[in-house]
Amino acid sequence: MYSKEFTYEGIAKESGLSIATISRVFNKSPHVKQETRERVIKAMKAIGMDPLDYDLQPVDSDRIILFNLASLKNPFYSLIISSSISVAARHGYTLFLYEYDINRNNVESFIQLLKRTHVAGAIISNAMEDVCIEKIAASFPVVTCCEAFTGTDVPFVSVDNKKAAENAVSYLISLGRRRIAFINGPKEFEYARSRTEGYHNAMEKAGIAIDQNLIASMGPDMDYDMAKAAAMHMLSLPDSPDAFFCISDVLATAAIKASIEMGKRVPEDVAVVGFDDIQLASIMNPSITTVRQPRAQIGSLATEMLIKLIEGKDKPSSMYLGAEFIVRESARF
Numbered sequence: 001m002y003s004k005e006f007t008y009e010g011i012a013k014e015s016g017l018s019i020a021t022i023s024r025v026f027n028k029s030p031h032v033k034q035e036t037r038e039r040v041i042k043a044m045k046a047i048g049m050d051p052l053d054y055d056l057q058p059v060d061s062d063r064i065i066l067f068n069l070a071s072l073k074n075p076f077y078s079l080i081i082s083s084s085i086s087v088a089a090r091h092g093y094t095l096f097l098y099e100y101d102i103n104r105n106n107v108e109s110f111i112q113l114l115k116r117t118h119v120a121g122a123i124i125s126n127a128m129e130d131v132c133i134e135k136i137a138a139s140f141p142v143v144t145c146c147e148a149f150t151g152t153d154v155p156f157v158s159v160d161n162k163k164a165a166e167n168a169v170s171y172l173i174s175l176g177r178r179r180i181a182f183i184n185g186p187k188e189f190e191y192a193r194s195r196t197e198g199y200h201n202a203m204e205k206a207g208i209a210i211d212q213n214l215i216a217s218m219g220p221d222m223d224y225d226m227a228k229a230a231a232m233h234m235l236s237l238p239d240s241p242d243a244f245f246c247i248s249d250v251l252a253t254a255a256i257k258a259s260i261e262m263g264k265r266v267p268e269d270v271a272v273v274g275f276d277d278i279q280l281a282s283i284m285n286p287s288i289t290t291v292r293q294p295r296a297q298i299g300s301l302a303t304e305m306l307i308k309l310i311e312g313k314d315k316p317s318s319m320y321l322g323a324e325f326i327v328r329e330s331a332r333f
Contacts, residue, residue: 165198286329
């Protein structure tokens with residue numbers, strides 16, 4: 001009897017198909033083309049396996065797409081989700097939201113959940129190790145949204161976070177700011193690591209030393225109170241910041257409020273730049289200078305890409321979308 005690993009590898013070699021595709025056939029995915037299923041059966045026979053010993057017939061699907069994210073509390077995801085729902089519905093799919101932190105200890109349970117609910121595919125907007133996303137992709141069509149797993153072949157839609165962050169911090173430097181505080185997100189997320197690189201690049205290019213006392217990280221909820229407390233602590237330092245770069249507009253709002261409560265003027269004494277351009281950024285007083293992510297486009301494209309995978313069309317290519325810098329009252333000349 002062949003081992004599972006040897007069987008998959010042997011069929012892959014004989015058929016010319018990927019191990020992930022073969023895994024979907026063995027997992028009875030209804031979204032594998034019949035031609036592909038027949039190639040797997042032919043390859044099995046060629047290496048001495050009897051396909052009748054295996055149940056390879058597909059199960060029915062309820063045309064459900066699962067959208068996994070780390071937190072429903074972060075308003076950044078609202079427009080992404082609404083555009084995803086619209087695209088899914090236009091193609092005859094129903095999109096469900098699922099807040100779940102996926103890791104090595106529970107990824108198998110997550111996969112079993114997808115199987116039990118006959119999910120057609122998944123959009124992942126969450127942080128996890130490459131090995132976890134690869135396990136999911138071996139069993140189900142999956143794309144990632146906002147998070148870019150560049151060490152895998154899982155398709156993603158994101159923005160160039162490093163470049164966008166570097167541009168934002170460089171703008172603050174062009175205003176004459178030198179004590180630039182950085183309020184980041186959770187470091188397990190790729191976007192947070194990339195924006196950290198952008199912050200470092202801009203500071204180093206300008207010859208500005210990075211002060212670790214002016215760096216803080218928040219959780220995926222983008223908790224306003226925690227961010228405000230961190231900003232007030234920084235502003236109470238003897239050499240306090242004259243600017244904040246925040247990786248979300250919620251965190252930028254916290255920095256603005258903290259600055260005002262500490263007797264600072266925004267932007268005269270403290271300039272603040274956010275990220276995302278959620279509705280809050282334009283209605284805040286002062287309005288927030290920010291990096292605009294094309295959130296509706298991110299959600300739409302991620303869903304279109306997933307449906308192509310589900311329906312057995314050509315595998316879509318990953319893509320980085322452009323981010324626009326929006327100058328408002330919180331940081332301007």
